[in-house]
Amino acid sequence: METEMESPAPPVAPRQPLSEGSEWTFELLDLYDREIARVAAHYGLDTYPNQIEVITSEQMIDAYSSVGMPVGYHHWSYGKQFLSTQKSYKRGQMGLAYEIVINSNPCIAYLMEENTMTMQALVIAHAAYGHNSFFKGNYLFRTWTDAEGILDYLVFARNFIAECEQRHGEVAVEELLDSCHALMNLGVDRYKRPAKLSMAKEQVRQAEREAYLQSQVNDLWRTLPAKQAAGQEKRAARFPSEPQENLLYFIEKNAPQLEPWQREIVRIVRKIAQYFYPQRQTQVMNEGWATFWHYTLLNHLYDEGKLTDGFMMEFLQSHTNVVYQPPYNSRFYSGINPYALGFSMFQDLRRICEHPTEEDRSWFPELAGSDWVKSLDFAMRNFKDESFVAQYLSPKLIRDLKLFAMVDDDREDKLEVTAIHDDAGYRTVRQLLAEQYNLGNREPNIQVYDVDVFGDRSLSLRHYMHDRRPLGDSTPEMLRHVARLWGYTVRIESVDQNGETRLVATSEG
Amino acid sequence: MNRLVDRRLSGKNRSAVNRQRFLRRFKTQIRKAAAEAVSGRKVADLERGEKISIPSKDLSEPIFHHGPGGRRNIVLPGNREFVSGDRVDRPEGGGGGGGSGGSPDGEGMDEFVFELTKDEFMDYFFQDLALPDLVKKQLAAVPEVKKARAGFVSQGNPSSLHVVRSMKQAIGRRMAMAAGPRDALREAQDALEELVAQGRGASPEAEALREEIEALRSRIAAVPFIDTWDLRYANRVDQPTPSSQAVMFCLLDVSGSMDEGRKNIAKRFFMLLYLFLTKSYERIDVVFIRHHTVAKEVDEDEFFASRESGGTVVSSALELMKDIILERYPSASWNIYAAQASDGDNWEDDSPRCRELLLQSILPLTQYFAYVEIEAEEPQSLWHEYERVKAASPRFAMQRILTLEDIYPVFRELFRKKVA
Numbered sequence: 061m062e063t064e065m066e067s068p069a070p071p072v073a074p075r076q077p078l079s080e081g082s083e084w085t086f087e088l089l090d091l092y093d094r095e096i097a098r099v100a101a102h103y104g105l106d107t108y109p110n111q112i113e114v115i116t117s118e119q120m121i122d123a124y125s126s127v128g129m130p131v132g133y134h135h136w137s138y139g140k141q142f143l144s145t146q147k148s149y150k151r152g153q154m155g156l157a158y159e160i161v162i163n164s165n166p167c168i169a170y171l172m173e174e175n176t177m178t179m180q181a182l183v184i185a186h187a188a189y190g191h192n193s194f195f196k197g198n199y200l201f202r203t204w205t206d207a208e209g210i211l212d213y214l215v216f217a218r219n220f221i222a223e224c225e226q227r228h229g230e231v232a233v234e235e236l237l238d239s240c241h242a243l244m245n246l247g248v249d250r251y252k253r254p255a256k257l258s259m260a261k262e263q264v265r266q267a268e269r270e271a272y273l274q275s276q277v278n279d280l281w282r283t284l285p286a287k288q289a290a291g292q293e294k295r296a297a298r299f300p301s302e303p304q305e306n307l308l309y310f311i312e313k314n315a316p317q318l319e320p321w322q323r324e325i326v327r328i329v330r331k332i333a334q335y336f337y338p339q340r341q342t343q344v345m346n347e348g349w350a351t352f353w354h355y356t357l358l359n360h361l362y363d364e365g366k367l368t369d370g371f372m373m374e375f376l377q378s379h380t381n382v383v384y385q386p387p388y389n390s391r392f393y394s395g396i397n398p399y400a401l402g403f404s405m406f407q408d409l410r411r412i413c414e415h416p417t418e419e420d421r422s423w424f425p426e427l428a429g430s431d432w433v434k435s436l437d438f439a440m441r442n443f444k445d446e447s448f449v450a451q452y453l454s455p456k457l458i459r460d461l462k463l464f465a466m467v468d469d470d471r472e473d474k475l476e477v478t479a480i481h482d483d484a485g486y487r488t489v490r491q492l493l494a495e496q497y498n499l500g501n502r503e504p505n506i507q508v509y510d511v512d513v514f515g516d517r518s519l520s521l522r523h524y525m526h527d528r529r530p531l532g533d534s535t536p537e538m539l540r541h542v543a544r545l546w547g548y549t550v551r552i553e554s555v556d557q558n559g560e561t562r563l564v565a566t567s568e569g
Numbered sequence: 570m571n572r573l574v575d576r577r578l579s580g581k582n583r584s585a586v587n588r589q590r591f592l593r594r595f596k597t598q599i600r601k602a603a604a605e606a607v608s609g610r611k612v613a614d615l616e617r618g619e620k621i622s623i624p625s626k627d628l629s630e631p632i633f634h635h636g637p638g639g640r641r642n643i644v645l646p647g648n649r650e651f652v653s654g655d656r657v658d659r660p661e662g663g664g665g666g667g668g669s670g671g672s673p674d675g676e677g678m679d680e681f682v683f684e685l686t687k688d689e690f691m692d693y694f695f696q697d698l699a700l701p702d703l704v705k706k707q708l709a710a711v712p713e714v715k716k717a718r719a720g721f722v723s724q725g726n727p728s729s730l731h732v733v734r735s736m737k738q739a740i741g742r743r744m745a746m747a748a749g750p751r752d753a754l755r756e757a758q759d760a761l762e763e764l765v766a767q768g769r770g771a772s773p774e775a776e777a778l779r780e781e782i783e784a785l786r787s788r789i790a791a792v793p794f795i796d797t798w799d800l801r802y803a804n805r806v807d808q809p810t811p812s813s814q815a816v817m818f819c820l821l822d823v824s825g826s827m828d829e830g831r832k833n834i835a836k837r838f839f840m841l842l843y844l845f846l847t848k849s850y851e852r853i854d855v856v857f858i859r860h861h862t863v864a865k866e867v868d869e870d871e872f873f874a875s876r877e878s879g880g881t882v883v884s885s886a887l888e889l890m891k892d893i894i895l896e897r898y899p900s901a902s903w904n905i906y907a908a909q910a911s912d913g914d915n916w917e918d919d920s921p922r923c924r925e926l927l928l929q930s931i932l933p934l935t936q937y938f939a940y941v942e943i944e945a946e947e948p949q950s951l952w953h954e955y956e957r958v959k960a961a962s963p964r965f966a967m968q969r970i971l972t973l974e975d976i977y978p979v980f981r982e983l984f985r986k987k988v989a
Contacts, residue, residue: 086573086575089573090573093571093573094571097571109571109572110571110572111571111572111574112571112572112573112574113573113574113575113576114573114574114575114576114577115576115577116577118582119577119583121584122583122584125584125587126584134586134587134590135587135590136587136590136591136593136594137591137630138584138587139584139586139587139588139589139590139591139592140591140628140681142584142587142588143588143591143681143683144681146683147682147683147684166572173577188571230590234590234594238630241630242630242631242632244632245633246633385646385647386647387646387647387649388645388646388647388648389647389649390647393647396644396645396646461646461647462646462647462648462649463644463645463646463648464644464645464648464651464653465642465643465644465645466642466643466645466657467640467641467642467643468640468641468642468643468659469639469640469641470637470638470639471640474656474657474658474659475656475657475658475659476654476655476656477651477653477654477655477656477657478642478653479653480648480651480652480653481648482652482653484653485653489644492642492644493644495642496642496643496644503633503634503635504633504634504635506633525639526639527639527640527641528638528639528640529635529636529638529639529640529641530635530636530637530638530639531633531634531635531636532633532634532635532636533636534631534632534633534634535633537631538631538632538633541631
C-alpha cells in the first residue's frame with residue numbers, strides 16, 4: 061500500500077490556499093465545493109446536482125440507523141441500530157465522517173458540523189463527486205434504481221405504513237415488517253428489470269392493485285370439489301411452473317390469507333430491498349471509486365497550490381486509515397476492506413494506463429498506454445464487484461496485497477493453500493476472489509418450488525446447495541417468518557449437486 | 570446547481586419513536602436487566618439512568634445463511650509463509666484468524682448494551698407497582714402554577730402575536746367593511762351597462778354612475794389590509810396545579826443484633842421505597858428514626874453509620890414516630906408512609922404494645938406501613954403480633970427478606986398493584 065501513498069508531485073504554482081485554519085464556514089464550504097466541482101469537471105466526472113446538508117452528529121447517527129434512507133418508516137430495528145451506533149460513537153470506536161450519501165436526484169450528501177474544514181472537503185470530494193458519479197454512471201444503478209423517484213416513494217411508504225399502524229395496530233404491522241425484513245434478501249429480482257417508482261403513480265395504482273390482487277388470489281384458490289382422478293391429474297402440474305427466486309414477490313402475489321394492506325407492505329419492503337440491491341453488489345467498486353476520486357481531486361487542488369500542507373497531512377492521515385488492509389492473521393482483520401481493495405484497483409488501473417510494465421502489456425494489452433480517464437470511466441460504468449475483480453485485478457496488485465487462496469473442505473482434516481501470489485496462482489486467486497463477491501455464492505440460493513394448491517396449500521421452498529454448503533441454524537426461525545406470511549405450512553428442502561433432496565425444516569402455518 | 574443546506578436545527582430526535590418501539594419490544598428482557606442492575610448499585614446513585622445489557626441473541630434479526638460445512642474457498646490478504654499445496658490446521662473456533670468467510674453480518678457480540686434514561690429506568694423498575702391507598706392530599710399552601718394555552722386575546726405583547734389568527738381577522742374585517750360598497754358597486758355597474766346597452770352611454774345619468782363607481786372603488790380600496798383591531802395574541806394563563814406531598818418514615822433497628830449485612834439490606838429497601846415515592850409525589854420529606862432501647866431522630870448519614878449495642882424496644886420508635894406526626898405532619902395535608910426494618914428481635918413484653926400503638930395511633934394516620942424482617946431465622950414475638958395487625962388493617966404489610974436478592978421481589982410483593 062505504501063507505494064500508493066507516495067507524496068504528490070512538488071507544487072508548481074505559488075501557494076494560494078483557499079483557507080488556512082481548520083474551522084469551516086458556509087462560505088468556505090461553498091468555495092471548496094466549487095473548486096472541487098471544477099476539478100471534477102476537468103476529469104469528466106458526470107454527476108447529479110448535489111444537495112450538501114450540514115447536520116449534527118445525532119442526526120448523522122439517525123441517518124446511519126435508518127440504513128441511509130433519508131425518510132424511513134418506524135420500526136424497532138432502527139431503534140436498535142440507533143442505540144448501538146450511538147454507543148460506539150460515544151466510545152470513540154467509530155468516526156462518522158464519510159459514507160452517508162443518498163442515491164437520489166439531487167444527490168444528498170451529509171456533512172457533520174463537528175468536522176474540520178479538511179474533513180468536510182474530503183467528504184464533499186468523496187460523496188458528492190465520487191459516489192454521486194458512480195450512482196449516475198454505473199449500469200446496475202441505471203437499470204435498477206430510479207434516483208428521481210426514490211424520495212417520493214419513501215415518503216409514500218412511510219405514510220402508508222403509519223396509516224396501517226393506525227388502522228390495524230402497531231403490533232400487527234410490526235410483526236409483518238419483522239417477517240418481511242427477515243426475507244429482504246430474497247425479495248429481489250436478479251434478472252428482471254424493475255419498473256420505475258414514483259409516488260404519484262404508486263398512489264393511483266395502489267387502490268386498483270388492492271382490489272385486483274385480492275380477486276386474483278381468490279381465483280387461484282377457488283377449488284372445485286373435483287373428482288379424485290381429476291385432482292390427481294392437476295397435481296402433476298406444479299405451481300409455480302418454474303421455481304421463483306423472488307420469495308417476497310411470490311408471497312405478495314399469491315399468499316392466500318394476506319389482506320390487501322399487508323400485500324402492500326410486503327411490496328414496500330421488496331421495493332426498498334431492490335433499491336439497495338445494486339449497492340450490495342458494488343461495494344468494492346463504489347467505495348474504491350469514491351476513494352480514488354477524493355484522493356485524486358484533493359491532490360490536484362494541492363498541486364495547484366490551493367491547499368495547505370497542514371490540510372494535506374490531516375487528509376492523508378484520514379485517507380490512510382480508511383484504506384488500511386490488515387493482514388489475515390492480524391487481530392484487526394475482519395475480511396477484505398472494500399475501500400482498500402477498490403482504491404488500490406483503481407490506482408493500479410491508472411498506473412497500467414500511464415506507466416505499463418511488460419507484464420501489464422501481456423495481461424492488459426488493451427489498457428496499457430490508453431487514456432486513463434476514459435478507461436476508468438468505462439470500468440466504472442460497466443462492471444459490478446464480481447466482474448470488476450475478474451477483469452481488472454492485476455498480478456502486481458495480487459503481489460502487493462499478498463493474496464492467497466485456501467480451501468476449507470469438511471471432508472479434509474486440514475485447510476489447503478490452493479494458490480498464492482505467484483505465476484501459477486494469479487489466475488486462480490483472481491477467479492476465487494471474484495467469486496467471493498458473487499452474492500449468489502455468498503447467500504444460500506433459495507427458491508419457491510411448489511404449492512400444494514389442491515391439498516393443504518402448503519408451500520415448498522428449495523435450497524440449491526453450492527459446494528455442499530448446508531443452511532445455518534437460523535433456518536427454523538426463518539421458516540416461521542415465511543409461514544407467518546404464507547399462512548399455511550411451509551417446508552424447505554436442500555437439493556445437493558446430485559439432485560437428491562433432503563427435508564431441512566418444516567413450520568406449521 | 571449545487572445546494573448547501575443547513576439542517577442542524579431540523580429533525581431532532583427523529584429516532585425517538587424507533588427507540589420507544591425498541592424498548593417496548595424488549596420490555597421483559599429490559600425489566601429483568603434493570604432489576605439485576607439495581608442490586609449492584611449504591612444508594613446515593615440509584616436515581617439516574619442505567620446501562621442495560623441484554624443478550625444479543627434475543628434481539629437478533631435472522632436471515633437465511635450458510636451453516637458450517639461443505640467446501641468453501643477463501644481469499645485472504647497478507648500471506649507470509651504459505652506456498653501453494655501447504656496444508657494447515659483449522660484455526661480454533663472457526664472464525665478467528667483464518668476467517669471462515671461466513672455471514673458478514675454475524676458480528677460476534679454477546680451482549681447488546683445501551684443506556685436507559687433516568688425516567689425510562691424508573692418506569693421499568695417500578696412497572697406494575699402502585700402505591701396502595703393513594704389519596705393525594707392537596708396542599709394549598711404551596712401554590713404551583715403551570716402556563717397553559719387559553720385561546721386568543723386582542724391585547725398582548727408582540728412576541729406572542731399570532732400571525733395566522735390576525736390574518737384571519739383581517740380577511741373577515743375586510744370582507745365585512747367592503748360588503749356594502751361592493752353591493753352598491755355591482756348595482757351601479759349593472760345600471761351603467763343597461764344605460765350603455767340602451768345607447769345612452771354619454772348621458773348625464775351615465776356620467777353620474779361612472780363617478781359613483783369611481784368613488785365606490787376608492788372606498789373599497791381604502792379598506793386597510795390589516796388594522797390594529799385585527800391583531801390577535803396567543804393567550805397563556807397560569808393554571809394552578811395541585812401539588813401533593815408525602816413524608817416517609819424510616820424506622821431502623823440498630824441494636825446489637827443488626828450487623829452490617831442486615832443494615833445494608835435495610836438501607837437498600839428504604840432507598841427503593843424512597844425512589845418509588847418520588848415517582849408519585851413532587852415533595853417528599855424523609856424522617857429517619859433509629860432505635861435500640863430508646864429511639865432517636867437522626868440524619869441520613871448517622872442513620873446508616875454507627876452501630877449501637879444492647880436490647881431492643883421497638884415501641885420506642887413507634888412512639889417517637891407518632892409524636893413527630895402529631896407535631897409536624899398533620900395528616901390532613903400529608904401522605905404518610907412508613908417502612909420499618911428489623912431483625913425481629915424485641916423485648917418480649919414490648920411486642921403487644923407495638924401492636925396496640927400501630928392499630929390505635931399510627932395506622933389511622935398513615936397511608937401504608939410496611940414491615941420487613943431481615944435475616945431472621947425464626948419468626949419471633951414481634952412477627953406474631955404484627956400478623957395480627959395485618960389481619961386487622963389493610964394498610965399494613967409485612968414480608969421477610971432473607972438475602973440481598975430478595976429485596977426487589979419483596980418490594981414488588983409489598984407494592985404489587987392490587988386489582989380492584
